[in-house]
Amino acid sequence: MSVLRPLDKLPSLNTATILLVGTEDALLQQLVDSMLKEDCTSELKVHLAKSLPLPSSVNPPRIDLIVFVVNLHSKYSLQNTEESLHHVDASFFLGKVCFLATGAGRESHCSIHQHTVVKLVHTYQSPLLYCDLEVEGFQATMAQRLVRMLQMCDGHVPGVSALNLLSLLRSSEGPSLEDM
Amino acid sequence: MDETVAEFIKRTILKIPMNELITILKAWDFLSENQLQTINFRQRKESLVQHLVRLCEEKHASLNDAALLDIIYTQFHQHQKIWDVFQMSKGPVTVSFRETEENAVWIRIAWGTQYTKPNQYKPTYVVYYSQTPYAFTSSSRLRRNAPLLGQALTVASKHHQIVKMDLRSRYLDSLKAIVFKQYNQIFETHNSTTPLQERNLGLDINMDSRIIHENIAEKERVQQITQETFGDYPQPRLEFAQYKLETKFKSDLNGSILAEREEPLRCLIKFSSPHLLEALKSLAPAGIADAPLSPLLTCIPNKRMNYFKIRDK
Numbered sequence: 319m320s321v322l323r324p325l326d327k328l329p330s331l332n333t334a335t336i337l338l339v340g341t342e343d344a345l346l347q348q349l350v351d352s353m354l355k356e357d358c359t360s361e362l363k364v365h366l367a368k369s370l371p372l373p374s375s376v377n378p379p380r381i382d383l384i385v386f387v388v389n390l391h392s393k394y395s396l397q398n399t400e401e402s403l404h405h406v407d408a409s410f411f412l413g414k415v416c417f418l419a420t421g422a423g424r425e426s427h428c429s430i431h432q433h434t435v436v437k438l439v440h441t442y443q444s445p446l447l448y449c450d451l452e453v454e455g456f457q458a459t460m461a462q463r464l465v466r467m468l469q470m471c472d473g474h475v476p477g478v479s480a481l482n483l484l485s486l487l488r489s490s491e492g493p494s495l496e497d498m
Numbered sequence: 499m500d501e502t503v504a505e506f507i508k509r510t511i512l513k514i515p516m517n518e519l520i521t522i523l524k525a526w527d528f529l530s531e532n533q534l535q536t537i538n539f540r541q542r543k544e545s546l547v548q549h550l551v552r553l554c555e556e557k558h559a560s561l562n563d564a565a566l567l568d569i570i571y572t573q574f575h576q577h578q579k580i581w582d583v584f585q586m587s588k589g590p591v592t593v594s595f596r597e598t599e600e601n602a603v604w605i606r607i608a609w610g611t612q613y614t615k616p617n618q619y620k621p622t623y624v625v626y627y628s629q630t631p632y633a634f635t636s637s638s639r640l641r642r643n644a645p646l647l648g649q650a651l652t653v654a655s656k657h658h659q660i661v662k663m664d665l666r667s668r669y670l671d672s673l674k675a676i677v678f679k680q681y682n683q684i685f686e687t688h689n690s691t692t693p694l695q696e697r698n699l700g701l702d703i704n705m706d707s708r709i710i711h712e713n714i715a716e717k718e719r720v721q722q723i724t725q726e727t728f729g730d731y732p733q734p735r736l737e738f739a740q741y742k743l744e745t746k747f748k749s750d751l752n753g754s755i756l757a758e759r760e761e762p763l764r765c766l767i768k769f770s771s772p773h774l775l776e777a778l779k780s781l782a783p784a785g786i787a788d789a790p791l792s793p794l795l796t797c798i799p800n801k802r803m804n805y806f807k808i809r810d811k
Contacts (some may be wrong), residue, residue: 341785
């Protein structure tokens with residue numbers, strides 16, 4: 319089973335690579351376009367994938383941050399994310415993975431309960447960000463945020479590592495014991 | 499004389515009681531006086547009937563003649579049938595016609611009853627294409643007139659039967675395109691102003707070298723399947739697709755409550771959209787569904803239906 323490992327490859331000089339995994343092609347494209355407009359001290363590289371494993375898993379690229387994009391309007395999107403997670407090595411979850419949930423604003427269209435996503439994210443001990451990618455303003459802000467996160471995961475921000483960031487971002491309140 | 503006609507005459511005559519036979523045969527007035535005189539009415543019925551049938555054969559009795567005999571028999575034995583009573587009335591109706599260029603006749607019908615004048619505010623419209631067996635009618639709130647309208651259309655167009663297709667939409671042009679199988683040509687719709695690039699399934703691949711599309715092969719596969727299924731042309735416009743499912747619950751477990759149900763399970767699924775077929779076409783490229791889509795969805799223009807009933811075989 320092909321699995322992405324964070325330290326398989328040496329980091330390339332001055333390059334930060336982010337992998338976005340999600341089924342909603344159009345939304346991801348727009349998010350990526352916004353990200354590439356951001357000021358970034360290192361050169362930004364973006365990998366867009368619908369699901370894992372990557373087709374280029376024979377020679378997987380070096381990834382500094384994985385963002386799983388879940389569309390709350392689509393059960394298919396959640397299912398796809400759950401299956402893709404099996405192809406990520408456990409060491410990635412030390413701050414190099416985060417989840418992005420979109421679509422929470424239009425609650426009538428949501429077919430996935432927020433609680434479900436929260437539970438999933440809690441299982442993987444990673445941060446969960448909410449953003450309605452369809453709204454241009456929110457999308458631009460999220461793009462900024464992701465670029466900053468990427469720089470930290472990449473080691474380009476002195477004094478802050480991915481693990482530091484993780485402990486700051488992680489919510490101390492997981493789902494309560496009764497809910498589990 | 500046809501064998502079936504002979505058989506029919508034989509059976510009809512067999513029904514006639516002996517004491518009425520002469521009267522009925524005389525009323526029928528088919529066999530001549532001479533022929534009737536040759537008959538021995540005292541012989542056994544079977545031989546008598548055979549003789550009569552031979553006489554009819556000599557005179558080349560046709561199906562019409564045989565039918566006439568049956569009428570006369572029934573007239574003499576009216577009580578053997580149960581009779582219903584119908585009352586007819588003349589309802590006034592306003593009918594107007596307007597022809598258009600493409601061989602289409604627009605017919606407007608305002609309905610009245612025996613007691614009221616035609617209601618001009620609730621007319622039914624029919625668009626009939628004269629070179630074809632198809633007519634499109636606007637749904638009328640006065641549903642009791644539907645059978646009458648159907649009959650009138652059938653007779654006027656010199657057909658024998660009329661059947662309502664499971665196809666319904668607001669867009670007459672699109673219905674026409676589907677029914678006449680013209681949808682795979684580019685046709686004019688009033689609101690298709692989107693340029694060709696945008697209509698390319700929403701797949702704008704940003705060719706910035708900093709972006710690596712990992713699933714490009716998959717994207718191309720989906721593109722290809724979508725194009726094979728839906729074609730390059732704009733889809734005809736429908737707003738709904740409705741699926742009625744009726745099935746019985748099957749279970750391997752013994753004593754499953756649902757499996758013992760006598761009544762079948764029914765469920766209704768309705769898809770609605772301002773432009774249903776274009777929406778379905780963009781599902782797989784947008785990543786919302788897997789390609790290929792279910793044939794239940796993709797068969798709509800081909801089968802010329804958007805209302806489906808699915809039952810267990």
